[in-house]
Amino acid sequence: MTGPENGPLLVLGPSLGTTTHMLEAQAADLSRSWRVLRYDHPGHGSSPAAKSPFTVEDLARAVLALADEDRFAVGGVSLGGAVALAVAALAPERVTDLVLCCTAARFGEPGPWRERAARVRAEGMGWLAGMVTARWFTLGVDPEVAEPVQSTLLGTDPESYALACEAIAGFDLRDALRDVRARTLVIAGDQDPATPVEYAEVIADGIPGARLAVVPGAAHLANVEQAPVVGGLMTRFLGNGVGLKTRREVLGDAHVDRARAAVTDFTADFQEFITRYAWGEIWTRPGLDRRTRSCITLAALVARGHLEELAMHVRAALRNGVTPDEIKEVLLHSAIYCGLPAANAAFAVAQTVLNEDI
Known part of the structure; x- marks a missing residue:
């Protein structure tokens, strides 16, 4: 957990085959005014290996249990984004803001995912490195950007990775999108072969009021390859966390939710100005x-x-x-x-x- 003690909670999840470190740049930006909680998927990073099958919805329920506030923001990349989407669908009354990066409401046909799971069980993780990282980054990406996440992939527990592939194979929230009530930002990489822009459009069209942002020069791990751009999109959308929390405490959730739902591209900067300076700077002064x-x-x-x-x-x-x-x-x-x-x-x-x- 990073960020100010008086900030609202933001939970972020990484993609399949990576860890919380792939969200480092965004967490650093957002932790200035949000309490940012990042988690690892089973068998990834510091998370224990999975011992039995699980679903994406199971991971979402674990996030709901992990969140220490009644209402919070949630987001993620790829599988982490799918978990965030499931959280917002399972508990719409708890999620204020939703940020989905390079993800989908359904990750294509289930067959290839089950085939990948079977091959990982048979051959381990080594064969994945070239195939997956070619989909994660655009051609010619700086090796210093790609190498750390490639190393993380190779260190992932194979059985947990296989079970996660099977969870993805069974994931389909297309019919639940209309039930999501959170303010939603959907981010896509313009060169993402794993979750192409069309997948993002399905989510943005299905969730009432959702916004779509397409990042140029980015493949599947847009938040790593184009970290400043994605960080800027997330920071601008989520706004000043401390100010937002104070505004909610003073004016009430219902009023703030209505006001934020009415924000347009034209009024967004002014609303951010109010939240940052009136509520984040003046109303929080101790005098x-x-x-x-x-x-x-x-x-x-x-x-x-x-x-x-x-x-x-x-x-x-x-x-x-x-x-x-x-x-x-x-x-x-x-x-x-x-x-x-x-x-x-x-x-x-x-x-x-x-x-x-x-």
């Missing part, structure tokens, strides 16, 4: 507690006549522990310094909200 900040915000909104936001911040004030009597005192004080008409309109808005909460 004033949230009750005090809510009172100041109410007075400022009355002064400027921003009644369209006053109702939202009356609810936020109640959530922050400000009592109805204290809200009344703030509005009375505002009547003297901001004007009676402004306070009169503010009392009407506040009374409507207080009636909702009674």
